[in-house]
Amino acid sequence: MSIDKEYAHDWIENNKKRLIEISDKVWEFAELGLIEFKSSALLADELEKQGFRVERGIAGMPTAFVATWGEGKPVIGVMGEYDALPGLSQKKVPWKEPLEPGKPGHGCGHNVHGASGMAAAIAAKKAMEKHKIKGTIKFFGCPAEENFSGKVFMVRDGYFHDVNAVISHHPNTMNGATLESSLAVNSVKFHFYGKASHAGDSPEHGRSALDAVELMNTGVNYLREHVIQDARIHYVIEKGGDQPNVVPPYARSWYYVRAPERDQVEFIYDWILDIARGAAIMTRTELKVEFLEGVYNYIPNRTTAELIVKNMREIGLPKYSDEDWKFAEEIAKTIAPEMKIAQLKKSKRPGWERLVDKLLDDEIPDPWGEGETSHGSTDVADVSWQAPTVEFGTATGVIGTPGHSWQDVAESGVGLGHKSLIFAAKVMVATVIDLLTKEDILKKANEEHRRRIGNKKYRSPIPPDHKPPLDIWEK
Ligand SMILES: [Zn+2]
Numbered sequence: 192m193s194i195d196k197e198y199a200h201d202w203i204e205n206n207k208k209r210l211i212e213i214s215d216k217v218w219e220f221a222e223l224g225l226i227e228f229k230s231s232a233l234l235a236d237e238l239e240k241q242g243f244r245v246e247r248g249i250a251g252m253p254t255a256f257v258a259t260w261g262e263g264k265p266v267i268g269v270m271g272e273y274d275a276l277p278g279l280s281q282k283k284v285p286w287k288e289p290l291e292p293g294k295p296g297h298g299c300g301h302n303v304h305g306a307s308g309m310a311a312a313i314a315a316k317k318a319m320e321k322h323k324i325k326g327t328i329k330f331f332g333c334p335a336e337e338n339f340s341g342k343v344f345m346v347r348d349g350y351f352h353d354v355n356a357v358i359s360h361h362p363n364t365m366n367g368a369t370l371e372s373s374l375a376v377n378s379v380k381f382h383f384y385g386k387a388s389h390a391g392d393s394p395e396h397g398r399s400a401l402d403a404v405e406l407m408n409t410g411v412n413y414l415r416e417h418v419i420q421d422a423r424i425h426y427v428i429e430k431g432g433d434q435p436n437v438v439p440p441y442a443r444s445w446y447y448v449r450a451p452e453r454d455q456v457e458f459i460y461d462w463i464l465d466i467a468r469g470a471a472i473m474t475r476t477e478l479k480v481e482f483l484e485g486v487y488n489y490i491p492n493r494t495t496a497e498l499i500v501k502n503m504r505e506i507g508l509p510k511y512s513d514e515d516w517k518f519a520e521e522i523a524k525t526i527a528p529e530m531k532i533a534q535l536k537k538s539k540r541p542g543w544e545r546l547v548d549k550l551l552d553d554e555i556p557d558p559w560g561e562g563e564t565s566h567g568s569t570d571v572a573d574v575s576w577q578a579p580t581v582e583f584g585t586a587t588g589v590i591g592t593p594g595h596s597w598q599d600v601a602e603s604g605v606g607l608g609h610k611s612l613i614f615a616a617k618v619m620v621a622t623v624i625d626l627l628t629k630e631d632i633l634k635k636a637n638e639e640h641r642r643r644i645g646n647k648k649y650r651s652p653i654p655p656d657h658k659p660p661l662d663i664w665e666k
Contacts, residue, residue: 192505192621193624194322195318195321195322195324195624195628196318196620196621196624198317198318198321198322199314199315199317199318199617199620199621199624200314200506200617200620200621202313202314202317202318203310203314203613203616203617203620204613206310207613210306210309210310210612210613210616211306211609211612211613213233213234213237213306213309214302214303214305214306214307214608214609214612215302215604216229216230216233217230217233217234217273217297217301217302217305217306218297218302218603218604218608220233220275221275221280221294221295221296221297222273222274222275222295223274223275223276223277223295223338223664224274224334224335224336224337224338224339224341225252225253225254225274225334225335225339225341225659225660225661225663225664226254226664227254227273227274227275227334227335228253228254230254230273230274230302230305231247231254231255231256231273231332231334234256234271234273234305234306234309234330234332235247235256235258235332237309237313238258238309238312238313238330239258241313241316242260242316243258243259243260243312243313243316243330244258244259244260245257245258245259246258246259249345249348249350250341250344250345250347250348250350250659251344251348251658251659251661252334252335252341252344252659252661253661254332254334254335254341255332255333255334255341255344255345256331256332257329257330257331257332257345257350258312258329258330258332259327259328259329259330260312260316260319260327260328261316261319261325261326261327261328262327263325263326263327264326264327264355265326265327265355265356265626265627265633266326266327266328266329266353266354266355267315267326267327267328267329267354267355267356267357267358267623267626267627268329268330268331268351268354268356268357268358268574268578269308269311269312269315269328269329269330269331269357269358269359269619269623270308270330270331270333270342270357270358270359270571270574271304271305271306271307271308271309271330271331271332271333272301272304272305272333272334272336273301273302273304273305273332273334274301274334274335274336274337274338275295275296275297275298275301275302275337276295276296276297276298276299276337276595277295278293278294278295278296279295279296279297279298279595279596279597279599279600280292280293280294280295280296280600281296281298281597281600281601282601283601283604283605284601285518285521285522285524285525285598285601286521286525287525287597289597296597296600297599297600297603297604298594298595298596298597298599298600299336299337299362299594299595299599300361300362300587300588300599300602300603300608300611301336301337301362302603302604302608303362303587303603303608303611303612303615304359304360304361304362305332306612306616307360307611307612307615307616307619308330308358308359308360308616308619309330310612310613310616310619310620311358311360311615311616311617311619311620311623312328312329312330312623314616314617314620315328315620315623315624315627316328318620318624319627324624324627324628325627326627328623328627329354331345331350331351331357333345333570335659336569336570336571338378338484338663339483339484339659339660339663340484340485340486340570340573341570341659342570342571342573342574343484343485343486343570343573343651343652343653344653344659346573346574346576346577346651347651347653347655351574351577351578352577354577354578355578355579355626355633355637356495356578356579356580356581356626356633356636356637357574357575357577357578357579357580357581358495358499358580358581358583358619358622358623358626359571359574359580359581359582359583360582360583360584360585360615360616360618360619361582361583361584362584362585362587362588362599362603362608362611362615363584363585363586363587363588364534364552364584364586364587364588364589364590364591364592365538365540365552365556365584365586365590366503366508366552366554366555366556366584366585366586367499367500367503367540367555367556367557367558367559367583367584368495368496368499368500368558368581368582368583368584369491369496369558369559369560369563369565369584370491370493370496370558370559370560370561370562370563371489371491371539371560371563371564371565372451372488372489372490372491372563372564372565372572373488373489373564373565373567373568373569373571373572374421374423374449374450374451374488374564374565374566374567374568375449375450375451375452375453375455375456375485375486375487375488375568375572375652376447376448376449376456376484376485376486376568377446377447377448377456377457377460377482377484377485377486377652378445378446378447378483378484378485379445379446379448379460379480379481379482379483380429380443380444380445380446380480380481380483381404381407381443381444381445381446381467381478381479381480381481382441382442382443382478382479382480382481383400383401383403383404383407383441383442383443383470383471383474383476383477383478383479384400384440384441384476384477384478384479385397385398385399385400385401385402385403385438385439385440385441385442385474385475385476385477386398386438386440387437387438387439387440388437388438389436389437389438390435390436390437390438391436394438397438397440398438398440398474398475398476399432399438399439399442399474399476400432400439400440400441400442400474400476401431401432401439401442402470402473402474402476403442403470403471403473403474403476403478404428404431404442404443404444404470406469406470406473406474407444407466407467407469407470408426408428408444410466410469410470411424411426411446411463411466414459414462414463414466418450418459419450419451419455421450421451421564421566422448422449422450422455422459423447423448423449423450423566424446424447424448424449424459424463425446425447426444426445426446426447427444427445428442428443428444429443429444429445430442430443446463448460448463449566449568451488451564452488453487453488453652456485456652464480467480482653482654482657483660484652484653485651485652485653486568486569486570486572486573486652487572487573487575487576487649487652488564488572489569489571489572489575489580489582490572490575490576490580490640490643490644491560491561491575491581491643492575492579492580492581492636492639492640492643493558493561493639494579494632494635494636494639495579495580495581495622495626495636496558496581496583497557497558498581498622498625498626498632498636499558499581499583499618499622500555500556500557500558502617502618502621502622502625503555503583503585503614503618504555505621506614506617506618506621508553508555508586508614509610509611509613509614510610511551511606511607511610512606514606515605515606515607515610516550518602518605518606518607519550519551519589519607520550522588522589522592522598522601522602523550523589523591525598526589526591526592526593526598530591530593531547531590531591532547534590534591534593535547535590535591539559539560539563540556540559540560541556541557541559542556546590549590550589550590551586551589551590551607552586552590569582573649573652576644576649577649578637578640579636579637579639579640581622583615583618585611585614585615585618586607586611587602587603587607587608587611588602588603588607589602589607
């Protein structure tokens with residue numbers, strides 16, 4: 192390993208305690224998207240203390256920030272997230288037991304995500320200083336990945352305009368970087384306004400907003416036959432009235448519309464808007480459409496994915512303690528074997544069968560999944576249209592751990608999560624150093640990026656005047 196990478200890794204090793212403490216603090220804060228005040232301040236303060244120039248409250252989000260060190264090209268970005276998920280509060284134990292019932296929890300490991308990126312950025316700065324490496328390192332503090340796609344606002348407002356490559360880590364049950372794309376999505380609320388009346392005595396005076404919601408859903412469910420196979424349309428009824436003897440004057444549904452390409456989402460979304468209008472006409476109610484977020488599909492990058500894998504192999508997988516193995520064993524007992532197999536199969540990782548009898552991923556596979564699309568969505572996708580971007584995973588949880596689960600929360604807060612954090616930070620800083628010092632790799636990554644995008648143009652999926660819904664949790 193080169194001496195600059197070794198220097199960066201020594202810094203991570205020597206500061207392990209502090210880095211884990213930061214990850215655990217964010218785990219305890221467990222703050223929801225757009226209100227991650229303590230979590231983002233903790234990361235931003237640490238970067239500032241380490242000499243980064245920190246710009247806070249960017250792109251209309253108090254909890255978004257960018258921390259910069261160095262000057263000139265190349266500019267390498269590292270991303271970190273820190274939002275939790277509602278209702279997933281969980282103790283650091285291998286059985287289901289909330290810390291505070293009903294409160295949020297880190298069911299996607301974003302406490303590790305934020306800390307690993309921050310650690311890599313600081314370690315990169317240390318190595319750049321010591322070994323006179325030219326260029327700029329930027330850490331992007333990205334709020335609200337889970338619900339309001341903070342990065343889309345940051346992209347729209349130009350914060351990624353000058354980056355030459357971007358790296359992002361995400362806790363996973365597998366090590367590696369896939370070449371899968373992700374689904375583009377629109378998230379939208381439909382508010383219907385009718386007129387209340389006595390449902391028994393004078394229903395003829397009422398106009399039911401709930402009828403509109405139900406008719407709209409019926410229309411959309413008929414639409415399903417006429418959309419592409421890979422599209423996904425899902426909804427919840429957030430408000431359907433108060434009690435049966437009052438014709439509901441107000442009702443609200445929340446929709447996600449997903450498809451492999453942005454223009455496919457827009458086509459389906461347009462049709463759904465027609466259906467919503469139709470439902471309002473049928474029921475003589477008023478419709479208000481509240482657009483919440485839009486996200487692109489992810490553009491993979493083989494050059495940077497292979498670089499990540501090469502660095503992972505050079506560093507070597509973490510060594511787990513007896514306590515870690517014990518915890519993993521206990522968690523594994525809570526995961527049904529058929530679910531584990533289904534999840535492995537769905538990953539399409541070559542040779543996934545070898546992992547069926549394993550607790551933790553002990554391999555570092557080549558990047559896989561070229562031409563495939565995962566059925567989730569992420570705002571990392573919008574960044575991936577700006578510059579070569581790689582999001583890689585390190586094993587944080589037992590194989591088969593469902594996403595957004597109590598098991599996920601527990602694993603992210605104990606030894607398994609800590610080891611994943613340190614490993615990921617080392618992989619990221621090694622990759623940052625490669626991208627800063629090896630012009631040919633950065634060039635190749637950018638050529639690949641241009642080739643994959645071709646003549647498609649990125650147009651922000653959110654309207655120019657659209658603002659992050661900062662008051663959403665007060666509603
Ligand atoms: Zn996540």
